[in-house]
Amino acid sequence: MDLSASPQTPAARAPRQDGQATRQQILETAGQLFAEQGYANTTSKQICENSKANNASVNYHFENKDGLYRAVLREAHDRLLRIETMITLSQSQDRAEDKLRAIVTVLIEGLANQREGWALKVLTRELLSPSSVLPEVLEEQAFPKAQIVRNILGQIMQLPPDDPATLRSAVSVFAPCLFLLIAHEPLTRHVLPGLALDPPALIEHMMSYALAGLAAVSRASTPV
Known part of the structure; x- marks a missing residue:
């Protein structure tokens, strides 16, 4: 049996853990910006720069800015x-x-x-x-x-x-x-x-x- 492909191995879990960490970092950063500046005055560019994530990551985890704001409100x-x-x-x-x-x-x-x-x-x-x-x-x-x-x-x-x-x-x-x-x-x-x-x-x-x-x-x- 090839154990390297097992979903229980650290190598397989790492991408999911990294993805969750990225998602949480984006969420925390967006929450802080939305709190300080409001939804309308906060740009996707600011969120990406402050969270050190690219726009593709934001879209992957939240679809778009509206989806991210919705997630922030749910978390709040x-x-x-x-x-x-x-x-x-x-x-x-x-x-x-x-x-x-x-x-x-x-x-x-x-x-x-x-x-x-x-x-x-x-x-x-x-x-x-x-x-x-x-x-x-x-x-x-x-x-x-x-x-x-x-x-x-x-x-x-x-x-x-x-x-x-x-x-x-x-x-x-x-x-x-x-x-x-x-x-x-x-x-x-x-x-x-x-x-x-x-x-x-x-x-x-x-x-x-x-x-x-x-x-x-x-x-x-x-x-x-």
Whole structure:
């Protein structure tokens, strides 16, 4: 048997490993440029020069600039809160309140951990100035996550996930996270100096506020 052709040999694995490293280098470089300059102002030439990759490599891994930007947005969503994480949490045997706490914890800690990276900046830019790829990324990333959240909130309030009260409650519970994503830096600098993104304290505050609000909405929505 000719073992040199085996897919398990280092020689066979090396090209795949090198290709993955190249892909990740391009992705990281593009993420930083998109975060600093925005999608429209970032050129494929800049990405190639900064990542030390040629245009053929970009096209091979991402098809084109749109494909690369789409991959960057997906990666940014994953770094903040992976859909796989939410699915695992939602399918656990924990109480609905504990599932909500787990999701809020992952999200708030993600905001804190990614504060210095490019992921939050890319997402903020995209929310404030949407690109043509946003609808596809929302359908793939945001909508499934929103459905999981609505299911959990519906369980807490004993209401259907598509009940108007459940939908409004989802906005009320997670709007602060969106606000922190977009406005935390200017807010703490100009409006509320001294407001710190302290994950444990913020998680406790959000959960206390959310559970009290959900209980009130549930009572108001329950027929007498």
